Amino acid sequence: xxxxxxxxxxxxxxxxxQALDGMTFTVRPGHVTGFVGPNGAGKSTxxxxxxxxxxxxxxxxxxxxxxxxxxxxxLRHVGALLDAAAxxxxxxxxxxxxxxxxxxxxxxxxxxEVLELxxxxxxxxxxxxxxxxxxxQRLGVAAAMLGDPPVLLLDEPFNGLDPEGIVWMRGFLRALxxxxxxxxxxxxxxxxxxxxxxxxxxxxxxxxxxxxxxADLIARASGGRxxxxxxxxxxxxxxxxxxxxxxxxxxxxxxxxxxLAAEQVVRLLTAREVPFAEVAAHRATLEAAYLDLTRDAVxxxxxxx
Amino acid sequence: MTATAPYRSxxxxxxxDGFARLVHAEWTKFRTAPGGPAGLVxxxxxxxxxxxxxxxxxxASCSKGPVEVPCPxxxxxxxxxxxxxHFFFAHxxxxxxxxxxxxxxxxxxxxxxxxxxxGVRNVATAMTPWARAGLMIKASTRQGASYAAVMVTAExxxxxxHDFTEDVAGLPGKVTPSTPRWLRLTRTGDTVTGEExxxxxxxxxxxxxxxxxxxxxxxxxxFAASPGDVRVTGNAVGGSTVTSRFSEVTAVxxxxxxxxxxxxxxxxxxxxGVSYELDGSPxxxxxxxxxxxxxxxxxVGDIAPLTVGSTVENTLAGAMFALVAVIVVGVLSxxxxxxxxxxxxxxxxxxxxxxxxxxxxxxxxAATFAGSLAATAVTLPLAKRVLAGNGVHLLPxxxxxxxxxxxxxxxxLAVSAVLALAFGALLRRGAxxxxxAVAAVLVPYVxxxxxxxxxxxxxxxxxxxxxxxxxxxxxxxxxxxxVGHHAPAGxxxxxxxxxxxxxxxGYAALVLALAVRRLNREDA
Numbered sequence: 001x002x003x004x005x006x007x008x009x010x011x012x013x014x015x016x017x018q019a020l021d022g023m024t025f026t027v028r029p030g031h032v033t034g035f036v037g038p039n040g041a042g043k044s045t046x047x048x049x050x051x052x053x054x055x056x057x058x059x060x061x062x063x064x065x066x067x068x069x070x071x072x073x074x075l076r077h078v079g080a081l082l083d084a085a086a087x088x089x090x091x092x093x094x095x096x097x098x099x100x101x102x103x104x105x106x107x108x109x110x111x112x113e114v115l116e117l118x119x120x121x122x123x124x125x126x127x128x129x130x131x132x133x134x135x136x137q138r139l140g141v142a143a144a145m146l147g148d149p150p151v152l153l154l155d156e157p158f159n160g161l162d163p164e165g166i167v168w169m170r171g172f173l174r175a176l177x178x179x180x181x182x183x184x185x186x187x188x189x190x191x192x193x194x195x196x197x198x199x200x201x202x203x204x205x206x207x208x209x210x211x212x213x214x215a216d217l218i219a220r221a222s223g224g225r226x227x228x229x230x231x232x233x234x235x236x237x238x239x240x241x242x243x244x245x246x247x248x249x250x251x252x253x254x255x256x257x258x259x260l261a262a263e264q265v266v267r268l269l270t271a272r273e274v275p276f277a278e279v280a281a282h283r284a285t286l287e288a289a290y291l292d293l294t295r296d297a298v299x300x301x302x303x304x305x
Numbered sequence: 306m307t308a309t310a311p312y313r314s315x316x317x318x319x320x321x322d323g324f325a326r327l328v329h330a331e332w333t334k335f336r337t338a339p340g341g342p343a344g345l346v347x348x349x350x351x352x353x354x355x356x357x358x359x360x361x362x363x364x365a366s367c368s369k370g371p372v373e374v375p376c377p378x379x380x381x382x383x384x385x386x387x388x389x390x391h392f393f394f395a396h397x398x399x400x401x402x403x404x405x406x407x408x409x410x411x412x413x414x415x416x417x418x419x420x421x422x423x424g425v426r427n428v429a430t431a432m433t434p435w436a437r438a439g440l441m442i443k444a445s446t447r448q449g450a451s452y453a454a455v456m457v458t459a460e461x462x463x464x465x466x467h468d469f470t471e472d473v474a475g476l477p478g479k480v481t482p483s484t485p486r487w488l489r490l491t492r493t494g495d496t497v498t499g500e501e502x503x504x505x506x507x508x509x510x511x512x513x514x515x516x517x518x519x520x521x522x523x524x525x526x527x528f529a530a531s532p533g534d535v536r537v538t539g540n541a542v543g544g545s546t547v548t549s550r551f552s553e554v555t556a557v558x559x560x561x562x563x564x565x566x567x568x569x570x571x572x573x574x575x576x577x578g579v580s581y582e583l584d585g586s587p588x589x590x591x592x593x594x595x596x597x598x599x600x601x602x603x604x605v606g607d608i609a610p611l612t613v614g615s616t617v618e619n620t621l622a623g624a625m626f627a628l629v630a631v632i633v634v635g636v637l638s639x640x641x642x643x644x645x646x647x648x649x650x651x652x653x654x655x656x657x658x659x660x661x662x663x664x665x666x667x668x669x670x671a672a673t674f675a676g677s678l679a680a681t682a683v684t685l686p687l688a689k690r691v692l693a694g695n696g697v698h699l700l701p702x703x704x705x706x707x708x709x710x711x712x713x714x715x716x717x718l719a720v721s722a723v724l725a726l727a728f729g730a731l732l733r734r735g736a737x738x739x740x741x742a743v744a745a746v747l748v749p750y751v752x753x754x755x756x757x758x759x760x761x762x763x764x765x766x767x768x769x770x771x772x773x774x775x776x777x778x779x780x781x782x783x784x785x786x787x788v789g790h791h792a793p794a795g796x797x798x799x800x801x802x803x804x805x806x807x808x809x810x811g812y813a814a815l816v817l818a819l820a821v822r823r824l825n826r827e828d829a
Contacts, residue, residue, distance in 0.1 A: 095333070098337070106316070179312050
């Protein structure tokens, strides 16, 4: 079985809302794929279709080349974290994992392994109702890891984690991918995926806006823009505008110049004797690139295809 | 994009077959959530507690004038059942094989009706339908002793009956002076044959029955018996009131012919089973007169199994309350998952949705049955002992019947829990599902058995609703030839035990199928 997730032409309508509108992408093994987009972009719906919980109106989703519903011990093929709050509060964390293990023909030993793996060991015999949100997330990750699956789908795994937990989760996800697993992680906050995701699927309004590596996305979002630091902001803006550039004020001393290369900016300002401290090619943050991309989904419809 | 070798898990493959894994998982899930086991323990405690409490609070005592005495234990027939054995018997000894023949030429009777004028006895000349007279061979005059009899009845023609529970119909028709009826009873070994004839020439066999263990010397002779006049009237709240009044029958017989060793002497007379007044005189005595070869015999009472009294299933009345507890357990086993969204996790582990619901049903069925069975199996014998100590004697039934009652009540609770689970899966709301299950099982049961509904409605409810399942606990069968009021309020169900149970199972299967359909059709 291949460690992939293939999503192809998914459409789904809930009443008047088109939740999925041709969602198509493939998740490959070996790196963490971030699945990002604003709330309502169709991320959770896509994941539920992949996991056989919701039926699409059109299209199909395969895990390792097979529909989820055809898997006999699905947790050994796909691990999923959807809703960390989906627990019966009276049951202990360990017992929650135990019935899941039994459903896959696994035993208590595997349960203890994943409890160790996620650092939940000390809380294993406490009722899940008393867990903090972060502990519930860890329990959800433990459940996803029970079958030691080659494919993982995690919906907003950073929710509720403290800073230490976020660091742990990032390292954990990277390590899973490094073992050759396909890891799909959804988030509505791009910053959470910075330094974690190697690949990104950006969704908006039920379809894919961008399916790209992180490096490409940043490069594209950075465009040909130049960052300029100067104490003579007014003079610089006047000179650059006359040369046809678009200038954006970042702060008191910093401007972003669009439409001129760095060398042209240096030549122009030198000729006009406008003092400047620094001229550099602008490098967008992942966050900015993402915001750029999702600000107006329509604009990028062509680019995504 | 770097090429990485896909991950291969070192975990082995799943050993068990898929469904067994699911049942195992659902069992783990059931036993580790505190609600389910606690609900079953509560249900068991309700059965045991209410059963023993009610037994401890039940006392029976009878009075003999001003003196309180233990109540008499009813006699038991050859089959072990409690019987009424009350009739007038004019008999002779018969050693070995032999026969007795007689012509019945007239039958009449008296029935006491409600007093029209207070204090004035209102007695009508009439017979109850099962008033009877004829020939009998009986092991001894002891109440409950084995017997066989061929007889004419007021409304049911000629019958051959033996050992209290057995009844075979002969030809219909009434006895009048112009249409007399000849009867003959023949003993050959332990087989007794009954015959009838209109003219004493052409004979028709009614039945040949075996009386195992009939002693070589038995009693043979003429008998008469007349069961009470049972009337059922509607009461103000829609139920019914039953009355049973004194009745007697008088038959005139002649052409007596008794053959066999030991016969031919004078008749010994016994008013078997008659009760006595304080002054020692018999209460409603029978009688016998012989005049020139014509015999006039008068009898009161019935020869039949007792069907009215405390039954073994009465000790398990707590099951009605336990039913509510197991319904809640069944419903919550599903709706708690919906409430928390855990159902999605369940369906992730088992995408074949119908199977997971069936696995859940298997676990709830088995757990509820085991818990309830432990409770019923303890309660029935224990309550019986407590009751016996308090002078209350339950109508005896065979060990097999007791087993059926014990397992049947546990089965009703278990299948009701599955029905409740199915309602939970169908409706997905705890409160709605509990109401649906209670309305389906408990409400019709209570309405039908508490004498608030007209009997046809009560009977109908116990045929077509899941409450029909309670029929499985009926320990005393209904005999067509036994006069009595066999209504749900008295513990008599319109369907046979297993048929009623099958109705309940059918409902559980139906609702479960609907729930599976909904689960398969909708997004989770």
